[in-house]
Amino acid sequence: MTSFFKRTLLACAVAGVSACGGSNTTSNTSSVETAFTDRNQNGVMDDYENPALDVTSRAKNLISLLSLEQKAHLLTGTGFQLNNVGGSEKVPGAAGSTFAIPELGIPAMVLADGPAGLRISPTRDNDTGSYFATAFPIATALASTWNTALVTQVGDAMGEEVKEYGVDLFLAPGMNIHANPLAGRNFEYYSEDPLVSGLMAASIVNGVEAHGVGTTIKHFVANNAETSRMWLDAHINEQAYREIYLRGFEIAIEASQPWAIMTSYNKVNGVYTSQDEVLLETVLRDEFGYEGLVMTDWFAGDSAPAQMQAGNDLIMPGMPDQRQAIIDAVNNGTLLETTLDRNLQRIVETLLKSPSYNDYAYSNQPDLDAHAQVARQAAAEGVVLLKNTNHALPIQSDTKIAAFGNTSYDFIAGGTGSGDVNEAYTVSLVDGLNNANVPVFEPLKEAYTAFMAAEAAKRPPKKHFFELQSPLPEFSVPEALLSDAVEASDVGLITIGRNAGEFQDRKLDADFNLTDAELSMIAQVSAAYHKAGKPVVAVLNTGGVVEVASWREHVDAIVLPWQGGQEAGNALVDVLTGKVNPSGRLATTFPLAYSDNPTATVFPGKPTSEETVKDPYIGLFVGKHMQFDYVDGIYVGYRYYDSFNVPVAYEFGYGLSYTDFSISKVTVLPSENPAEFTIKAAVSNKGKLPGKEVVQVYVTAPAGNLPKASKSLVAFNKTASLQPDSTEMLTFSVTAKQLASFSEQQRAWVVEAGDYTFHVGHSSQNIAQQVTVNIPESIVVEKVLATLTPPAPVAEISPR
Incomplete structure (x- = not known):
């Protein structure tokens, strides 16, 4: 049995705690012998120690034994160490931990970052020893699989690593909306669509939490820009707030009920999300039915007592002045101790089911080999084939390749900052080709390797962990070497790489748009290969959307593997060689130009003051007070491009295959509820190779009185691998909530009367069949309790 301090006055004095107050509730064990751990060494079984009692009762008992000082400690984390990145003695490099209370036998919980792996x-x-974790594909790549079962497998693998490395709470998944392609942390998030975001997040949650460890969906809510994120005020009208930015979280909660939620840095409509009681108590808990704990992002907000009042249970990473502020607020009567107890109830209930509390003997030996194979499968299924002229792909195993572009030799597994993973290796494109025994032109490889090593040696060391270093300059291939490469190879591969991370948003020039050097490389390599009658394939190893319209005609094929984690190179080559038929589909739109995005002129907000501000704790957060008006309203992503008839480079849901699919026999079956439907569709493989297809269901609602997009995604499904000439029948369920729009006037989600057309197809713009149903009367689906309006209405765009 673990040795703990005895709960006596002497023990309290030794522990430096002002009191051990509270009632000493014990369980009657005279008639039944119950096995328990005497955590406080008092010789009896207190209710919190009784495993037979429900967790609510146990948590209440433990809270009753805490002094005010102990409560303040449990409500805040143990602090932050920049050099070690995190703040956990048990698991070095973890992001933080809660306080232990040794006199009561309460251990610390360990919190560690995600979302692409631990x-x-x-x-x-x-x-x-080594303590590497698996780098899985970034969230955007996982969403591109449109395969919730596969994403659950990824979560399952993540969960084993979380548990076996001694971590209790995984600070993932991230699920903010891709509202603007320059947002710095889009790679950590899934999609521009709340349904895709919510279901993908729930899949990760369910996979991870099957191991008895917790997840933390984040960042709640509207964390859609990194510039001045601690001082950014997002102004959003209520319909857009509920339908786009809150809806994904609501879906994830309904489908998974995660252990924890992390609030965002920013304000929404004038109030920090971590200090917004209406948002956290009324919306999140009363409306959405959320049951777990809420924590801050690291150093978020500006008032610990306000966070306590709002129902933000845990303040991370936790600082001494925050604990003192909580104690002072209780003592001066501005904060009720019962409010602390309410928040502690949610923390302690989480603690009681954690591996640390239950003395799980973690091994530090997760099955990394098996998880690498899961990562490879997920990365391959998330690859999106954007272009494939004249069957340039797949290549044959004996095809000779010449690889151009720095990133061909130094693949980007994932983004930087807290979303980074310390993996044992990253397989580059060239590594993957070598592993598959595809010949690679060595003189070109040697030239790139030497150039990149020399340039890397000139680069100054990173100032801190979170710094996103500038990429190396692109190698300019000498004309003679290019000629040799064309002669010696059958296909030219060009890789374009991009990285991003927290603290800064992406730039338009030399990031969203390609650099002059990259455009010149594409033009020169393509011209040389085409002159010889040979194809060129472009690879986009990026975390987000880039401009493609100006150069895509130069190349024969474009492959988008995103950032596929540590097995990215192997997974990409699986697709390039046809071992895996590409079935990834875009979960975010590729516009023709950045200026086509409806927020291009307002992102990432406008300064409301010229004063430069800095966070008071570590000094890494620097910015200005900003206001970001969400002028696009509900018209985010494809909802905008389709509703306003703005042409795009590649639409939402788009992706090619090496085979051809047809969708037929679409039927819409009503239910007892006049606004709920079951849809069925037959998917047939009409080509010559096996493959998977994603089928998407959109709805066009009647014009009515409420703003509506021309089409909104209401369901999707993915087939198994279909052999040529085979068919699979897919089934989709559509609920009334998915058909409803939010009415600010009625304070409710409403299905307006009229005709609803279901579009069943391959993408938002490639529709195979349509079926229209009529809902004769308007239906109030759900009333809401809270009003969520900005200080002044945001002037939104409108297609009308």
């Missing part, structure tokens, strides 16, 4: 230190002082 982020902890791979090495430890005075330890020859």
Whole structure:
């Protein structure tokens, strides 16, 4: 049995705690012998120690034993160490931990970052072992699979690593909306669509939490820009707020009920999300039915007592002045101790089911080999084939390749910052080709390797962990070497790489748009290969959307593997060689130009003051007070491009295959509820190769009185691998809530009367069949309790 301090006055004095107050509730064990751990060494079984009692009762008992000082400690984390990145002695490199209370036998919970895998230190002082974690594909790549079952498998693999490395709460998944392609953390998020975002997040949650560890969906809510994120005020009209930005979280909660939710840095409509009681108590808990704990992002907000009042249960990473502010607020009567107890109830209930509390003997030996194979499968299924002229792909195994572009030799597994993973290796494109025994032109490889090594040696060391270093200059291939490459190879591969991370948003020039050097490389390589009658394939190893319209005609094929994690190169080559038929589909739109995005002129907000401000704790957060008006309203992503008839480079849901599919026999079956339907569709493989197809269901609602997009996604499904000439029948369920729009006037989600057309197809713009149904009377689906309006209405765009 673990040795703990005895709960006596002497023990309290030794522990430096002002009191051990509270009632000493014990369980009657005279008639039944119950096995328990005497955590406080008092010789009896207190209710919190009784495993037979429900967790609510146990948590209440433990809270009753806490002094005010102990409560303030449990409500805040243990702090932050920049050099080690996190703040956990148990798991070096973890993002933080809660306080232990040794006199009561309460251990600390360990919190570690995600979302592309567990982020902890791979090495430890005075330890020859390694503690690598698997780098899985970024969230945008996972969403591109449109395969919730596969994403659950990814979550399952993540969950084993979380548990076996001694972590209790995984700070993932992220699920903010891709409202603007320059948002710096889009790679951590799934999609521009709340249904895709919500279902993908729920899949990760369910996979991870099957292991008895927790997840943390984030960042609640509207964390859609990194510039001045701690001082940014997002102004959003209520319909857009509920239909676009809150809806994904609501879907994830309904489908998974995660252990924790992390609030965002920003304000929404004038109030920090971590200090917004209406948002956290009325919307999140009363309307959405959320049951778990809520924590801050690291150093978010500006008032610990206000966070307590709002129902933001846990303040991370936790600082001494925040604990003192909570104690002072209780003592001066501005904050009720019962409010602390309410928040503690949610923290302690989470603690009681954590591996740390239950003395789980973690191994530090997760099955990394098996997880690498899961990562490879997910990465391959998330690859999107954007263009494939004259069957340039797949290549044959004996095809000779010449690889151009720095990133061909140094693949980007994932983004930077807290979303980074310390993996054992990253397989580059060239590594993957070598592993598949595809010949690669060596003189070109040697030239790139030497150039990149020399340029990397000139680069100054990173100032801190979170710094996103500028990319190396692109190697300019000498004309003679290019000629040799064309002669010696059958296909030219050009890789364009992009990275991003927290603290800064992406730039338009030399980021969203390609650099002059990259455009010149594409033009020169394509011209040389085409002169010889040979194809060129472009690869986009990016975390987000880039401009393609100006150069895509130069190349024969474009492949988008995103950032596919540590197995990215192997997964991409699986697709390039046809071992895997590409079935990824875009979960975010590729516009023709950045200026086509409806928020291009307002992102990432406008300064409301010229004063430069800095966070008071570590000094890394620097910015200005900003206001970001969500002028696009509900018209985000494809909802905008389709409703306003703005042409795009590649639409939402788009993606090619090496085979051809047809969709037929679409039927819409009503239910007892006049606004709920079951839709069926037959999917047939009409080509010559096996493959998978994603089928998407959109709805066009009647014009009515409420703003509506021309089409909104209401369901999707993915087939198994279909052999040529085979068919699979897919079934989709559509609920009234998915058909409803939010009415600010009625304070409700409403299905307006009229004709609803279901579009069943391959993408938002490639519709195979349509079926129209009539709903004769308007239906109030759900009343809401809270009003969520900006200080002044936002002037939104409108197609009318």
